[in-house]
Amino acid sequence: MMSRIEDGCIKCGTCQNACPVFRIENYPYFQGPRRIAVEAPRFSRELTSLSDSPHMCTSCALCESVCPSRLPITEAVLKMRTHYGIESEGGRRMISNINQYGRTIAPTSKFTSPVSGSTLFFPGCIGDARVPSAVQGAVDMLIALGDQVYIPNEWYCCGSPLEKIGAKSEVDRLQEMNSAILGTAERIVTACPGCTFQLQKNSNVDVLHVLEHLFEVITPSRLRWRSTNPINVALHSPCHLVRSVGPHTMDYAREILGSIAGVRVIDMDDEGCCGGGGGVTSTFPEMALKMARLRVESAIRAGAHMILAPCPFCVVNLRRVGDLEVKDLTAFLTELSLCR
Ligand code: SF4
Numbered sequence: 001m002m003s004r005i006e007d008g009c010i011k012c013g014t015c016q017n018a019c020p021v022f023r024i025e026n027y028p029y030f031q032g033p034r035r036i037a038v039e040a041p042r043f044s045r046e047l048t049s050l051s052d053s054p055h056m057c058t059s060c061a062l063c064e065s066v067c068p069s070r071l072p073i074t075e076a077v078l079k080m081r082t083h084y085g086i087e088s089e090g091g092r093r094m095i096s097n098i099n100q101y102g103r104t105i106a107p108t109s110k111f112t113s114p115v116s117g118s119t120l121f122f123p124g125c126i127g128d129a130r131v132p133s134a135v136q137g138a139v140d141m142l143i144a145l146g147d148q149v150y151i152p153n154e155w156y157c158c159g160s161p162l163e164k165i166g167a168k169s170e171v172d173r174l175q176e177m178n179s180a181i182l183g184t185a186e187r188i189v190t191a192c193p194g195c196t197f198q199l200q201k202n203s204n205v206d207v208l209h210v211l212e213h214l215f216e217v218i219t220p221s222r223l224r225w226r227s228t229n230p231i232n233v234a235l236h237s238p239c240h241l242v243r244s245v246g247p248h249t250m251d252y253a254r255e256i257l258g259s260i261a262g263v264r265v266i267d268m269d270d271e272g273c274c275g276g277g278g279g280v281t282s283t284f285p286e287m288a289l290k291m292a293r294l295r296v297e298s299a300i301r302a303g304a305h306m307i308l309a310p311c312p313f314c315v316v317n318l319r320r321v322g323d324l325e326v327k328d329l330t331a332f333l334t335e336l337s338l339c340r
Pocket residue numbers: 018019020021022032033056057058059060061062063064073074077
């Protein structure tokens with residue numbers, strides 16, 4: 001993989017210009033995707049000068065989405081993380097929780113759900129601990145729509161956050177722990193883009209984000225919504241949903257929202273990463289907050305009354321700003337669903 005990076009880079013600098021972390025002022029120590037992923041391995045430089053940089057990456061994949069040589073930059077940055085190991089307090093806390101609970105955050109929620117069926121709803125660590133309304137809401141809505149959905153009694157972290165901080169051995173261990181639990185479902189659905197992509201890589205069954213499940217399996221004709229008082233919503237595009245699961249998911253989100261009377265989706269003038277991914281909310285919380293503030297300010301400028309995000313990580317980080325209401329898209333849809 002590294003040889004492709006080394007051979008293919010034409011030093012155009014497009015990735016540096018696109019990188020949302022590199023563009024943030026006051027973080028001069030982040031050296032950008034080209035330096036981290038391409039130049040350091042190419043010239044075998046002394047890497048200690050870069051030691052913080054890989055851990056500042058939000059794994060948004062904007063860099064590789066614009067790279068004319070289509071180089072796998074994000075993967076190379078994550079390899080650098082593995083090289084440096086778990087440096088941060090946040091990373092060590094995640095590992096400690098994995099050892100104790102099998103999840104990156106201590107379990108907190110008790111969901112009301114069947115424990116068997118055909119569609120396994122995977123709550124994910126952050127959904128369980130920080131945005132349980134998105135999980136419970138999705139399950140309630142799907143049950144009302146006649147879906148045989150269930151949450152298993154036991155489940156473990158999908159491994160995505162551990163992969164992002166470079167803890168490869170933990171990822172393998174979690175995959176093994178989850179295999180018997182997840183392998184019995186006909187289909188796995190989750191509200192978290194990180195869980196969706198991670199489970200897609202490691203599962204033999206279909207794994208869908210809840211937006212895909214609503215649109216492709218339930219089908220739009222069966223979705224009915226009550227109207228709401230006029231509201232302008234800014235729809236945030238989560239990096240891991242758009243660039244890992246696929247851009248079609250945001251088309252689904254826009255089409256569903258467009259069918260709800262009273263809801264007006266408005267465009268933000270600066271689409272981009274909220275700073276909530278790649279473990280940076282734990283390792284560099286001030287930087288993550290600064291990135292979230294840029295998104296919230298863009299939504300306010302556009303006249304939004306609320307931000308909707310189909311990702312619990314984005315919801316948690318955007319809420320830290322506090323200047324505008326932020327909701328998980330699934331929880332918002334559940335409130336307006338006539339299928340309950
Ligand atoms: S994945 Fe995103 S944050 Fe990381 S180097 Fe690429 S553009 Fe920058």
